[in-house]
Amino acid sequence: MKMMNRIIGAMICLGAVGQPAFAKLNVVATTPDLGSIAAVVGGDLVSVTTLAKPTEDPHFVDAKPSFIAKLNRADALVEGGADLEIGWLPALLDQARNNKLQAGAPGRIACSQGVQLLEIPAALDRSKGDIHAAGNPHFLTDPENARIVAQHIAEGFSALEPKSSAVFQSNLKQFLGQLDAKIAEWEKLLGPYRGQQVVAYHDSWPYFAKRFGLKIDLFLEPKPGIPPTPVHLAEVILRMRAEHIRPILVEPYQNRKTAQTVAAETGAVVVDVSQFPGGVKDTEGGYLELVDHNIRSVAHAFGENKGTTAEK
């Protein structure tokens, strides 16, 4: 054991000597949307690795050995918080044994802080499905929340590396400038469809709906997280026909076939959207490209002539 400690000690010394004077801040992000924003804010001064794949359900991420290694070496952890990662992150952190990432440590950056969360339950009741005690954690579907999150991340990085604070602030300013321009563009794109209804597979879009004045209150899942049942789908189809609802939002890890069946019955359009850059084609660029894709796809679905059903 003593020998082992000595070897490990020697390796740490070697590692320290081998590193450049200005080592990058080693950042781990739980999901790709957070990773993308963290990379923009950190710029050249941080290296960001993301744990969840963009096509993975953020609530259920398969733990792999490399996750523990990455968390063990990280200087900072950017997480969504609000119980988004509760099913998988705590056990990984236990194994990683990294004091820098402990709850309350400056290296632990929980992005839900400062965000006005929706759907906070009055009483927790599991019979209502996969309910979130802290409120709905899918807050980045509203681009206005990206402003809060980016600011929060910049503050977090500045606290860890005060001497680089100016760089983080200038990166942040640039990102917020782009975001403002984009939000104006997006408001214009979806403006004509205010008040219209959209169906979603899962209740991941309340923030998106609120921002753009859409009504997304009909879901293919009977309760959040419970797979669609025939009786529930029949009701959804009836309501969609009666109210002429067109877009059905489906994310990569949800069952597209179910949505296609419903679309075929109702003449609706299946819209492939994602909460994560890279989750659908041509969104690999980052958060802004992703939201751009989502909004253009929804606007396109509203604008399409009736009678045409799902593409692909």
Next chain:
Amino acid sequence: MSEALSIMFWPLIACLLLPGILVYYGLHIVRREIIFVDLALAQVAALGMCLSILLKHEPHDWQTYAWSLGFTFIGAAIFTLTRNENHRVPQEALIGIVYVVAAATAILLLSQSAEGDEELKRTLVGDILLVRPAEVFQAFGLYAVIGVIHYLFRKRFLLISFEPERATAEGVSIRWWDFLFYVLFGFVVTSFVHIGGVLMIFSYLIVPAICANLLAQSLRARLVIGWLTATIASIVGLYVSYKKDLPTGASIVCALGAALLIVGLLWRFIPRAKRS
């Protein structure tokens, strides 16, 4: 390497300590030719877990363990009562039916739970990478007790598994010893399903036992070969999982499969005269 060791430390400890008793049980089960009884019992244990989750207990609560164990005992009772009962209904068929129905019921139950699909997957491949030290020690403590019981009554247990005819002739109560065998096995299965999942427990039970049966005759030699196989395959599986960043449980199952392939080839090419 030191990083590999620090990341895979608890899975490694679990894989070194826990399969010991599984290999021993595997020899009994292969001998009794009830290969799928462990798969069926593991699935029944998993079904208890699913029901408990539906009753709003967490997967690591003691209530979940109790539900699992209760279900496993029911399974054990069924298998005890049906041993050699009626040759028109082979026991293997009943074992298969129990497995399939338990699996289907688990799907039905979990379709009512938000985390259903994930839990279903977890009952299959477990969560060995994130195993907690307390879980390992609890299971090991339990296995040690069961190991002692098996050692104390080894003559009875070996008799009913390996020479049931003689046991009958000597007036040993097969049914009672059988039930004890299954009850203890129920504890073993329940504990391990919570850690490693259904696939892993099946592999640890059967693969080392088959390898041992191919290569050796005496019980002692078979035990040694079985333990060696389990240990080597565990280390290889864990290492591959770390090196290639693959799901850990499935890597170990495949390493055990590869071990059987290698032993099978060895056996094929050992001159026939040396066998028998």
